[in-house]
Amino acid sequence: MTIVLVGVNHRTAPIEVRERLAFAEEELPQALRQLVDGTTITEGLILSTCNRVEVLAVTPLSERAAVERIRAFLRERHRVPPDTYEAALYRYVDRDAVRHVFRVTASLDSMVLGEPQILGQVKEAYAQAVAAGTVGKTLHRLLPRAFSVAKRVRTETAIGTEAVSVSSVAVELARKIFEDLEGRAVLLIGAGKMAELTVRHLLAAGVRQLFISNRTRERAQQLAAHFAAEALSLEALPIHLARADIVICSVGGTDYVLRREQVAAAMPVRRNRPLFLIDISVPRMIEPSVGHLENVFLYDIDDLEQIVRGHLEHRRYEAARAEVLVDQAVEEFMTSLRRLEIGPLIAAFRRRLEEIAYGELERHRRYLGPLTPEQERALRHLLEGIVNKFAHPAIARLHQAAREGTLRPEELSLLELWGDIVEARERQSSSSSE
Amino acid sequence: MDRTDLLLLGALIAYILALLQLAMSLWWDETRLRRWLILLSIGAGLGGHTFWLVRAALRFGHLPIISTQEVFALLAWAIAVYYLILRRTHRRADVLGLFVLPIIALFVLVALVSTGFTLLPEGLEDVLRMPALPLHIGFMMLAYAGFLLAFLAALMYLLQERELKRKRFGAIYRYFPSLSACEAIGHRSLLFGFLMLTLGIGMGIILLHRSDPIFWRGDPIIVLAFVTWLFYLVVVHYRLAAGWRGRRAAMLLIVGFLATAATFVSARLFGHIL
Structure with a gap:
């Protein structure tokens, strides 16, 4: 049994290629049933998101044949010239496939490290495959394990804790100043995409009161109507500074719209409640020395972007810690798979030993003369006793090792080798007897 | 060490356990179980601590406020009581425990190692x-x-x-x-x-x-x-x-x-x- 994964992601293929290979949600059940035919591929799952298309399969075929089978499947499903995507395909087998599934689910393979959506997407793909009946005992073990690894990564590393976009960093900073954003007032000076996005984030975080001012009054009123906010003229700014807790400034021009003395004058009126100023305009429109005032926190676009970079850097550092957790989980999973496989091997081992013993008995029976039923029974007991005593330490050791997950690969391959020899000899004897 | 001091030693261990739980809940994840274990540890520590103070009061026939041992034990007790109150009233107060619990533990330790000798x-x-x-x-x-x-x-x-x-x-x-x-x-x-x-x-x-x-x-x-x-x-x-x-x-x-x-x-x- 082999686990194979074939796919493309945001690193290996551009969007033009990924979109052609993507599977729409409604075609998944049929595609899954086409993939899993029960003989060449026994279990299958398809993960199709905007950043990756991956086919995960369990197969009795050899690695090479399995990969070929999946490539044929992709060719059949997508009427796209194969040479447009063949070079972008990656393939992982067994241990590497397991590791890849764990890494993807834990968001270690994502474009934005640690982003939380991917876990839900993998869960959805798993649910689809379960519904289509293409999940067997291997994937039923692999996927839930991947989910628990992802959860462990999320709780034991800080990979997903910090904001990684300018607008979400602004919200995070606001929370570090005000704790609760509910009941806080926001003043937006100017307009612009990023400013609007930040306002949206703040509103989602619980801000209820919003003032908007702009150089052109119509634009301010337009935006105010959109957000159900209050429109102000630029001249009225200093007065409203006392009412706002968070100011977002994104406006063009040549002269500062907020000067140090204006802000300083507003602070006593505010009874020194902290004031959070975000200046995302270039050139800056809030006088930089405002940031030196007590209880005033001024951030410009460079500050915010630097924080984003720092957070991404921190995510990469945390990702390295997460890789250790994943490696450990991969080892555990592979051991547990081997444990599943060891039962039949042990049974075959014992059966073969008994066959050898009885075979020897039959070979020498003619020298023994006629036997009474008691003697016959005693002989069988004798042989079984020898087989058991001989096999017991080995079997007990194997069981224990499999139970504890300490089974070494070389032990397993020795056993498999032995199984192969037995099989080969059986084939030989059956062909010579013919 | 007196046999009754075992109570104080138990309290010390409980406070340190609470501190460890708190550090873990900050470092990893604040689960309900951890939150509950922290409260339980502090509660247990405070229980032993209170009992020790009552024993001391009964033994000497007056409030335990004279010796260094008693004063430190009493101070640590008051801090633990107020920290518990604060945790109930403000949800972000738990982080303060990173500083408060070592102080409590230190005071209890001082109380443990100093003599219970009382000169009235x-x-x-x-x-x-x-x-x-x-x-x-x-x-x-x-x-x-x-x-x-x-x-x-x-x-x-x-x-x-x-x-x-x-x-x-x-x-x-x-x-x-x-x-x-x-x-x-x-x-x-x-x-x-x-x-x-x-x-x-x-x-x-x-x-x-x-x-x-x-x-x-x-x-x-x-x-x-x-x-x-x-x-x-x-x-x-x-x-x-x-x-x-x-x-x-x-x-x-x-x-x-x-x-x-x-x-x-x-x-x-x-x-x-x-």
Whole structure:
């Protein structure tokens, strides 16, 4: 049994290629049933998101044949010239496939490290495959394990804790100043995409009161109507500074719209409640020395972007810690798979030993003369006793090792080798007897 | 070590366990189980601690407030009580435990290693049996606890503020509460401490009134207590009436606590009873 994964992601293929290979949600059940035919591929799952298309399969075929089978499947499903995507395909087998599934689910393979959506997407793909009946005992073990690894990564590393976009960093900073954003007032000076996005984030975080001012009054009123906010003229700014807790400034021009003395004058009126100023305009429109005032926190676009970079850097550092957790989980999973496989091997081992013993008995029976039923029974007991005593330490050791997950690969391959020899000899004897 | 000191040792271990649980819940994830285990550990520590204090009181026939051992045990007890109260009333107060629990543990440790030997100043027995005394001592200890936590919250405020001003973020930014939470915790603790101090001084006046003036005459501790009270009165007034907030308010809490601590230490050094 082999686990194979074939796919493309945001690193290996551009969007033009990924979109052609993507599977729409409604075609998944049929595609899954086409993939899993029960003989060449026994279990299958398809993960199709905007950043990756991956086919995960369990197969009795050899690695090479399995990969070929999946490539044929992709060719059949997508009427796209194969040479447009063949070079972008990656393939992982067994241990590497397991590791890849764990890494993807834990968001270690994502474009934005640690982003939380991917876990839900993998869960959805798993649910689809379960519904289509293409999940067997291997994937039923692999996927839930991947989910628990992802959860462990999320709780034991800080990979997903910090904001990684300018607008979400602004919200995070606001929370570090005000704790609760509910009941806080926001003043937006100017307009612009990023400013609007930040306002949206703040509103989602619980801000209820919003003032908007702009150089052109119509634009301010337009935006105010959109957000159900209050429109102000630029001249009225200093007065409203006392009412706002968070100011977002994104406006063009040549002269500062907020000067140090204006802000300083507003602070006593505010009874020194902290004031959070975000200046995302270039050139800056809030006088930089405002940031030196007590209880005033001024951030410009460079500050915010630097924080984003720092957070991404921190995510990469945390990702390295997460890789250790994943490696450990991969080892555990592979051991547990081997444990599943060891039962039949042990049974075959014992059966073969008994066959050898009885075979020897039959070979020498003619020298023994006629036997009474008691003697016959005693002989069988004798042989079984020898087989058991001989096999017991080995079997007990194997069981224990499999139970504890300490089974070494070389032990397993020795056993498999032995199984192969037995099989080969059986084939030989059956062909010579013919 | 006395056999009853085993109670105190148990309390020490429980407090340290609470600290470890808290560190883990900050480092990894704050699960319900961890939160519950922290409360359980502190509760268990406080139980053993209280029981030890009661045993000591019964053994000596008066409140355990004379020896160094007793005073440290009592202080740690008051801090633990107030920390528990604060945790119930403010959801971000738990992080303070990172500082509070080591202080509690340290005080309990000091109580454990110092002798329980009690030398009673002559003529004080009467004062020690006065019903107003336990109230006086209890209020004062809780006032110290309140001011200590206000001090710690103010310290966290200043550290967090520094990160936000410098725009370079590290562990403090990540694990400490927001400015507004630090401010709220500090404010609450200040009001609690001030209320307790007022009640404690009120009880102290009753004690002064009823006991032989020979023990108190010219005692600088009484003057210092009043100075402390006036200082905090001014701070409370300005915070409530004039809206003093932020950096300067936090610094006042720090200065206030350091002055109070100095008063307390000097009082112990010169052998007075607070």
